Amino acid sequence: MTLSFDARVADRGFDLSFDVAPGETVAVLGPNGAGKSTLLNLVAGLVRPDAGRATLDGEVLFDTAAGAFAAPHIRGISMLAQDALLFPHLSVLENVAFGPRSAGVRASAARSASRDWLAEVDALDLAERRPAELSGGQAQRIAVARALASEPRLLLLDEPMAALDVSVAPAIRRMLRRVLENRAAIIVTHDILDAFTLADRVLVLDGGAIVDEGATREVLERPRTAFAAGLAGLNLVTGVRTADGLVGGDGVELRGMAAVPVAVGARAAASIRPSAVAVSLLAPADPSLNRVSAVVRDLEPRGDLVRVRAGEFAADIAPALVAELDLAEGTPLWFAFPPASLSVYAA
């Protein structure tokens, strides 16, 4: 299975192209309104593009230049949404058998195949239930089985765990990791854990275009966009490479360690974990540290630490220290961090 996709939708400002390789799972990340759902709907055939061409295994999904458009049901692409959307008038088993039955498989064969898929998602005991009798997590398991039972060439997942209780999401995520292995899929998610657990590659969308893409670890551990850095929980500085580190937009040079060689003068980005940033009221004396002065923008409690945002940086520090330094909005402070904890890479 190889997907090749290129489409434009004028009134949504959507214009992008990408490929999915056989057996590859691609995560699509991006802020609300970035075009993630439009992308899935275009691939599934639920929305028509104004212009573009897409093929799946060489078969045309749409080709506006040639006036071709394949209806959703002949594409071999199934979609799993946030809500399970199980057909309420059918039993669990009949829901799962819906795809095979639509493909012309005989009733008995479809039922036995459906039992296999229910077993695959650990839900065989729910076969005779009605959708109304299921919990959210159970319903989503059935929806996965139903989507897989239609033997799609490509599986689309639209935030499949967003509507689930946090207590059941891990089990569903484990199950998805199992079934998505060696299966071509595109998963839209807001959760960095989904991207790390399920995806081989990540696309970051913003304003209907791809702003960053690459292997999951590459994109999320060396972010080049504020959105990806935010998801990964990293401080991001973009600027120009110098011999010792990089110069940011404000002209201050930060020293760092290049994770991969970047030529001096080239565009570069650098990231650092908020937990590696120290906070003090007076300028730190140690000249080997990177030192940045800023004014506190806000303080946000995060578990047993407090995230202090000031200027371009954020630091995670203990609540006791916040109290001791008497930090509040508008307090001037100094951030300090050793060059070894600032990772510099190409932007």
Added chain:
Amino acid sequence: MTVFGGVPRWVGALAALGALFVLLPLAAMITRVNWAEFVPLITSESSIAALLLSLRTSLAATALCVVFGVPMALVLARARFRGQKILRALVLLPLVLPPVVGGIALLYTFGRRGLIGQSLEALGVTIAFSTTAVVLAQTFVALPFLVLSLEGALRTVGTRYEAVGATLGAGPTTVLRRITLPLVFPALLSGAVLSFARALGEFGATLAFAGSLQGTTRTLPLEIYLQRETSPDTAVALSLVLVVVAVIVVGFAHQAGSSGYLRGGASR
């Protein structure tokens, strides 16, 4: 325990007056029923003929409403085309049109000298003043009931389940048969029951377009109207039969409308 309802007393009083206005005439009619003669009156030859004709034509009209009303509701609810709003308004016209006007319009369409009737006449088919005319008149006035209730249900259900069905490989006809129609079945049923009730009570369009021939076009409402002159007891007895049928129908439609997947839990 009393739960706060927030209805002012004067609203309750007006509501009670309104209910009384509906129920009192029914009670008044029941007081005039000649119970001793009731069974002979409603089983006379002309009464039985009218009753059977009414049931037969109303069922046929209901079937026509389903056959044409379901596609109409689907097109109005799902398709997007120019003039859709105008088409909806026109389709619902019989709802507000005086039935006798509908009858005259039908006469100028299917009558001997009508728009289509003329050609049909040439083929040896006469529709006006036949049982077929009764069915057409009833279908004309009853169709909007089915279209209206089904279109609303289709909009409520939305297209999300249908989209899921399509991505699972089901073609449009399979989606319609296995997803859309089962989901709106309660509304289809209650719409059909309402159409049946409207067809059963049809008077004006039938009289104008089909006339009043015993056994052929004289349905129960026409029979009641005629008997009112000569035998008020028969008219009252037959009216009571229609009231009972109507009550059963309304109860059934209400039951069908309140079940189903449209309310609650459907999204899970």
